[in-house]
Amino acid sequence: MPELPEVQTVANHIRPDLIGKxxxxxxxxxxxxxxxxxxDDLNGKHQIMNVxxxxxxxxxxxxxxxxxxxxxxxxxxxxxxxxxxxxxxxxIFQLENYNDLIFEDTRKxxxxxxxxxxxxxxxxxxxxxxxEIFTTDWLLENLKIKKRNIKALLLxxxxxxxxxxxxxxxxxxxxxxxxxxxxxxxxxxxxxxLHCNIQxxxxxxxTQLGTTFINFxxxxxxxxxxxxxxxxxxxQGLPCKKCNKIIKKIKVAGRGTHICPVCQKIYKPRLS
Numbered sequence: 001m002p003e004l005p006e007v008q009t010v011a012n013h014i015r016p017d018l019i020g021k022x023x024x025x026x027x028x029x030x031x032x033x034x035x036x037x038x039x040d041d042l043n044g045k046h047q048i049m050n051v052x053x054x055x056x057x058x059x060x061x062x063x064x065x066x067x068x069x070x071x072x073x074x075x076x077x078x079x080x081x082x083x084x085x086x087x088x089x090x091x092i093f094q095l096e097n098y099n100d101l102i103f104e105d106t107r108k109x110x111x112x113x114x115x116x117x118x119x120x121x122x123x124x125x126x127x128x129x130x131x132e133i134f135t136t137d138w139l140l141e142n143l144k145i146k147k148r149n150i151k152a153l154l155l156x157x158x159x160x161x162x163x164x165x166x167x168x169x170x171x172x173x174x175x176x177x178x179x180x181x182x183x184x185x186x187x188x189x190x191x192x193x194l195h196c197n198i199q200x201x202x203x204x205x206x207t208q209l210g211t212t213f214i215n216f217x218x219x220x221x222x223x224x225x226x227x228x229x230x231x232x233x234x235x236q237g238l239p240c241k242k243c244n245k246i247i248k249k250i251k252v253a254g255r256g257t258h259i260c261p262v263c264q265k266i267y268k269p270r271l272s
Contacts, residue, residue, distance in 0.1 A: 001056075001071075001073050001219075002071045003056065003162060003163060003166060003210075004053075004130075004163065004164075004167070004206075005167070005202055005209075005211065005224070005226065006071075006211065006224065007056050007057070007071065007162070008206050008222060009210045010071070011051050011058050011185075014077060014079075015052075016096075017079065018048045018060065019049070019050060021046065021095050021096065022042075022045045023045070023093055023094065024040045024222060024223060025042075025094035026092070027091065029090050030091070030105075033090040033091050033105065033189060035111040035229055036114060036223070037114040037132060038073040044062075045096065046062045047062065047063060047146030048061070049061045049062060049063060054118055054125070055123060056157070056161070056162055056164075056240060057069060057146055057155060058071070064116075065114055065115065066114075066115050066117060067101055067141055068111070068115060068121060068261070070111050072105070072109035072110045072111065073109045074088075074106040076102075076105070076114070077101065078104070079101055079104050080092075080099050080101075080178045087240075088105060089102050090105045090108065103112060106156060122221065125157050125161045126156075126157065126158055126159045126160045127161065127162050128162065129161070129162060129198050129202055130203065134195075134199075138193075139191060139194070140191050143183040143184060144183075144184050144209045145184070146184060147182060147184050148263075149180060149182065150177060150179060150182065150183050151168055151170065151179035151180070151252045151253050151254065151255070152252075152253035153183050154171070155255070163198070165233070165256070166211055166230070167198070167201055169259075170197075170201050170230060170233055171198045173263065173264060174193070174231070175190055175193040176190060176193070176264055177194060178189055178254075178259060178264040179252045179259060180252055181266050181267040181270035182267065182269055184267050184269045185243050185268050185269045190267070194234075197240055205224075205226040205228070205229075206223040209224040209226070211224050211226040211227045211230065232258045232259070233258050234258065235247045235258060236248060240260040240263055242260065242263045243260065245262045246259065246261055247259065250258075250262055
């Protein structure tokens with residue numbers, strides 16, 4: 001599933017061509033993609049004021065509404081360059097005097113929502129890891145008050161927005177924290193490293209236009225380059241870049257998880 005850097009990449013690339021344009025119609029080719037509204041709810045002309053990202057949503061800001069697009073596993077958003085629709089096109093955003101914006105989704109998991117504002121999304125999502133709220137003090141305090149598996153916690157979008165399997169594995173490895181650690185037992189020095197590494201890795205991934213494996217591409221099939229920078233995700237069976245021991249793949253929080261059994265220490269509360 002596209003994570004924060006991939007969603008930010010899509011938003012960055014469609015923004016210049018969308019701001020100021022008018023949506024004059026939405027044509028669903030797979031009706032379930034429009035989750036909480038129908039095309040009739042957006043009649044008339046609606047000027048696009050901005051394109052941004054919140055959590056893993058692409059936000060198209062109109063004057064009176066927002067359109068929130070979640071790519072899920074295989075969603076893609078790009079401008080139609082030819083008259084032939086792609087096989088897996090699910091929604092067409094018809095723009096006045098401009099190429100249509102296509103939402104393509106092979107597996108049909110992606111969803112598009114219509115809201116008055118961001119309050120609905122904000123109520124279900126934690127702070128942005130590259131935002132002002134996510135400070136070292138915030139992370140230290142919130143790790144201490146939670147008694148949860150650290151990987152499960154970082155994947156929980158109500159705790160912290162935008163992180164997924166790739167960037168959680170990378171951040172925990174860089175910080176020397178085993179994903180089966182319990183959040184409240186992680187030492188302060190390690191928590192500070194985790195904060196730094198989350199922000200560093202996400203920022204670098206955005207500059208590299210995200211990570212491309214199987215499903216993610218943007219615009220008309222362009223790929224991100226951060227897959228070349230990955231240190232542990234997808235590297236099972238290869239030597240760790242820090243200690244040269246073999247990287248293992250295990251299951252944590254129901255997710256395939258990549259670890260170095262030497263470099264990443266498990267932190268658990270002491271028994272009283």
